[in-house]
Amino acid sequence: MSANVVTLSHLLELRVEDEDGNSLGRVHDVRVRRVGTRSAAAQAQYEVEGLIVGRRGVLVRLGWRRAYDPAPLSPREVLRWTDVLAIEPDRLIVRRGAFDESGRS
Amino acid sequence: MVVAAIALAGCGPLSRAELTRGVETLSAVAAEAQLVARGVASDRTRATYTRVQARTLAEDAAHEAEKLADASVDGEIARQRDQAVALAMRLDDTIGELETFPGSERTGSKVDDDLGAIADDIDKLTQRLTQGP
Amino acid sequence: MDERFDLAYRLLDEQIVDVDGRRCGRVDDVELIGAAGEPLRLSGLLTGRGAYAARLPRRLRALGRKLFGDDVRGATVQHVPWSQVDEMGATVRLLGRAIDLGLGREDRGLQRPFGRIPGG
């Protein structure tokens, strides 16, 4: 598969389901991690490490976010990018039991 | 239901309470104009200020006169309504003198006296209105 | 820059400033390249009113396009490559100048007439 362009606006608020169609909430944020710092001069590259998924709603919209960044999150909220199977127009499909494994790692 | 009630209140005959409120407005206008007139009488104010403020207050009185005269009215307060309209027109005329001669100390003290007389008449009318028919 | 950070929390909606300190747009969207099952890499920032519609709730997007314009790259939306980003703090500071990156164009048409008026 060739590389696609994905916008953050597409991912945010996207429904998250597993293969069986069980709803896991929505995407609230996308966490990136620095990769491959070959030299100090080169621009730091970032890759998506995981998605912050949950059922928080109105308060987040009003600006209610964690006070520390990146905050230690409950495993119920982070989803590893490697567990994402497909990005569809109106939902994101993840591997069954993805949350449980995130918790263990 | 609520809308209908509001519409009726707006179009129906002038109530005693509404008339009383109108007369109270006249009383406040007279009181303020009297303060302006006293400034003129003692030469402690500015002519342009007096002219503009007197015009505004005279317009208030004329506006109130018009509003009361236009309202339909039931028999029992018709007489009081007519008296209120007459008072409002007197008020308009008297304050108008201040607008015409804003720098004249003599006009100032005359208007002060006249407004005092009008204010007394307004008070009497208010008393009659609040004591019932 | 930080080892890891959250895109919506720290990057999205932030003020973009060029190397001269001129404000030249906000991070109206973030572009990533990759796919599910592959790495997804941060590739650039999008800025401009043409990016607004995609940020609105689904039902309001058609209205948003009418109000703010369609997403036309180079016109209503400018793409800023991630390699141009120098620093992320209270603002997102770029390595280049706004004019060279096609940012803040709408300001230019007004610059001359205002400059001619004394005190402008």
Add this chain to the structure above:
Amino acid sequence: MKAILRVALGLIAAIGGFVDIGDLVFNTQAGALFGYELLWAVPIGVVGIAVYAEMSGRVAAVTKRPVFDVIRMRMGLSTGLIVLVASLFVNLLTVAAEIGGVAILLQLFFDAPFMLFALVGALGLIVIIWITPFEGIERLFGYLGLILFVFVAAALHEHPDWHAVGGGFVPNGKSSTLYWYFAVGLIAAALMPYEVYFYSSGAVEEGWKPSDLLVNRLNAVIGYGIGGLLSIGLMMASAQLFEPAGVEPDHLGTVPLLAQLPYGETGLVLALLGMLFAIGGAAVDASFAAAYSIAQFAGWEWGKYRRASGAPRFTLAWLLFFALGLAVLMTGIDPLDLTEYSVVLSVVALPLTYVPVLLIARDRTFMGEYANGPVARVLGWVYLVVLCVVAVAAIPLLLATNAGGG
């Protein structure tokens, strides 16, 4: 000492914002109708606006983010857009009302048609803003607005009964709907949020740094303290001079009588001048607040310090708000009615802009060691509750009292 001399920003925000057409009218009416009985509402409003301004000034000094920068970043684009549109609407009503106020005052000086003076006043303000740097603008309107102290002098001149004055600082529980409408109106008039958009943007204009936090605190306390003192002076003078005479001040032109009665022509002229600078300053505040909001939301270059050609869209935005304000006035709406609606609507919208500022002011990720301390934390949350109560009560009271018409 140097810090004390730098309170100009707080002064223009407080005098040309706090003591604007809304405050001048509401305070005078409150005194005329209820004597000293509504004095308590003034400190509630003053402390609230000072808390809000201090937080937003601190956030601006530490993170260089003025209010709408914070709103955009915290609420995102869609929610932020709603807040922006609501604020701009209220701002427009305010600009129109203040230009109307300037026109009325010019009329009281020179007696010429209202619309002509609205145009002259707006053009005059535009020219002053265009040729004067930011610091000059805030000093001109802030310092000359201090002439309004003539009303405080008038209040003291009448030898107030201090026992009765003290009693006014306790709310009167048994009073009418109109009384509570005025209480809410007084608090709302003090809490007009455009002052805070202006204040926090001004902090960035002046290049405040964390080392300027003392200046910020002094600005908030002294600026709004003086604003509160002026409000109390107006209400007391009105309680002493208007209430016994039975005057119900329904016009801006009635207010200067409070200084004319004790001090004659000099008092009258001083009152008119002070009001002219305070209301003129408020027109500048409000139109700039609108331009700051749009520019910060969209990420345009902004600031008086950039000059017009350096921040063209920002400049166009404040010019446009003067033009729109004039257009609203041309419809023939009474500026005092505009004031009343802008005050009430602004307090309804206020929690929307207060919450993001409160949240970032306590966020150590952005504020580090300058995040809210214990005092700011308690006051910040207490006022969130106060604001919500006032916001919820405002509209029903407006309707129930027919906009204070009884």
